[in-house]
Amino acid sequence: MEQTQTKKVYILGGGFAGIRVAHLLSDSGKDLEINLIDRHPYHINAPVLYEIANAFVPWELEAVGRVLTDVATAPYAKIFDGTSVNFMQGVISGIESKTGKFYLTDGHTETPDFMIISLGSQAQTSDTPGANNHAFTLRGLDDAVALRKHIISLFLRYRVASLMAQQKAFTFVIAGGGPTGVEYASELALFVKKLCRLHRVASDIPKIILCEETDYVLHACPGMLRNIGHERLRKLGVQMRAHTKVVTVHSDGVEIAGGVIIPTFTTVWLAGTRVNDVLLRSNFPLNTTGGLVTDKNLVVSGSTNIFVAGDCTYFIDPITGKVAPDVAWAALQQAEVVAENIIRRLEERPLMSYFSNHRPLLIAVGGKFALARIGPFQFSGLLAWVVKQLADLRYLWSILPNMMAVRYWMKSLRVKISND
Ligand SMILES: Cc1cc2nc3c(=O)[nH]c(=O)nc-3n(C[C@H](O)[C@H](O)[C@H](O)COP(=O)(O)OP(=O)(O)OC[C@H]3O[C@@H](n4cnc5c(N)ncnc54)[C@H](O)[C@@H]3O)c2cc1C
Known part of the structure; x- marks a missing residue:
């Protein structure tokens, strides 16, 4: 035979x-x-990275590091336990x-x-001079942890400083006004607010500038949801700059179209x-x-x-x-x-x-607020946020054993509401 x-x-x-x-x-x-x-020996859950980068968790630093790592990573050994899949690092x-x-x-x-x-x-990042070396990205856990540490260290260093020094230190430029840029910028606004309160920095000093090369921030969103998204970003204090391409990134500023320099130590590349x-x-x-x-x-x-x-x-x-x-x-x-x-x-x-x-569309815009388009339905606010969390659970369910998915999801919820 x-x-x-x-x-x-x-x-x-x-x-x-x-x-x-x-x-x-x-x-x-x-x-x-x-x-x-x-x-890596573990899977990285990318959709939670912007929450990790902005997590305001009041635990002692070492413990915080562990909690954040646990939320974003799932070991392959556990994912494939009891299956016929061989994992090789x-x-x-x-x-x-x-x-x-x-x-x-x-x-x-x-x-x-x-x-x-x-x-x-x-x-x-490779098409924009300086972006490779001076911009933060959010592709892996290390990126998210480094960005979070950088922002916390700016507050520790500049909480007592001249107004000019504070204005530069607390200006944050985000390149890319698509869903990831919006999710990051809106959560950053809430994180920065918490840090201002903790370090007694005047809340009108920090600036979060979201630069988008095309006509609109959230340009791929349907008009009604886009408008709601813009309103929410404004309410959170995020400055939106459409038609604004970031041309060069330096360690202490970014040049945008027209040769204008924005002084900053923090450029986040989500374009x-x-x-x-x-x-x-x-x-x-x-x-x-x-x-x-x-x-x-x-x-x-x-x-x-x-x-x-x-x-x-x-x-x-x-x-x-x-x-x-x-x-x-x-x-x-x-x-x-x-x-x-x-x-x-x-x-x-x-x-x-x-x-x-x-093509469902689910975009978190800071706190318990999201934009949603599912089939013919468009809605926003808390309900959209709940739907987004359930969608995240469903994604985890597709790749992790059931109980592990629920545990990860619960842990990530704890980080997600840390700025509320
Ligand atoms: C900050 C952020 C937020 C996001 N938010 C959302 C969201 O809210 N909703 C949503 O639906 N999507 C979101 N996404 C997009 C979503 O995460 C991706 O679409 C999804 O992860 C794609 O899955 P993938 O398997 O193609 O790639 P990935 O999940 O990126 O996996 C690729 C794998 O390849 C491995 N790898 C790469 N190069 C090598 C190499 N040379 N050798 C060995 N291994 C390698 C990596 O380690 C990684 O594990 C987000 C993405 C980011 C970065």
Whole structure:
């Protein structure tokens, strides 16, 4: 009797997309050796990073560090406990686009039968002089912790200083007025208010300036929600500057269009993302903004068994003509299609197509307030915030064991309301 060989699957990157594919393949009961590789021993829950960066938690510093780490990270050993997924910690340094052979920095190489590229994206800092060196980003836990420490240290250092020194120290510039920039800026406003009260700094000194290159902050939001978002930001004291491109970032200021310099020690870069460096080096078909181009089945264009899911994907929906967004629900949807298509390949059935036309929009705007568009419904305020928290729980449920997801979610709620 002919013996079928166990197929080797390698999932590169353990974010929302990678973990979900791993679980689905493990549950499928197919004869697969499933391996997931990530550079960290834990998954980072990116949607809570801006809350970590702004967490006002009155515990002693060491304990705070631990609590914040616990909220943002989930160890892969626990995530895959009781499944058939092997986790390997390693840094992928390159992938041969023709053969699918990939390399780790420790010299290890593999040529899988099926590969899933789910390496996420990186902050798009390289096009703006000084941004790489002088701007804070929010891509990992270390970024969030460093930004939080920096802001706290500014208050410790400048709580007693001249007005001019305080005005510079307490000016915070955020580049990028999309959802992430808005979520960060609005929570920062509440964090800064708490720090002002704690350090007896006059509350009218700090300035939070949100710079957006296009016509509007929240330009991708429907008009009504955008207006509500603007009103909320104004109420929180965030200054919105549309048509304002950040041109250069220095250690003590930013230059914006028109040669105007804003003195500041804090520029936070939330203006777009680009594809992971590994893919840039690997000769894959990338679009001009850097996404990995796929066909309708989420197979990398020009290959057979290399699939892609999550933020590193560049996919234009055939119905809406819009690019699939870099958000958790899209990563999870793509993971479902990729897992199903690997099973169909094994069964020699036609592959399924991906559509990204279901587009919920949920944006937190400081405290227990959010903007929501779900299907035909648009609403804002506390109800939208509750819906956003439930959506976050659902994302966690898709990748973590049930009780672990609930525990993480509860811990993250505690940090989320720390500025209220
Ligand atoms: C600050 C912030 C807030 C956000 N808020 C929201 C939100 O409120 N709602 C929402 O839906 N989405 C939000 N997003 C977007 C959401 O987090 C992403 O869309 C989602 O994480 C994408 O999942 P992914 O699996 O594609 O990539 P990621 O989750 O980024 O995972 C990629 C993985 O690849 C690993 N990796 C990368 N390079 C290498 C390498 N060379 N070697 C080994 N491993 C590597 C990384 O360690 C990481 O674990 C937010 C993102 C950020 C940054």
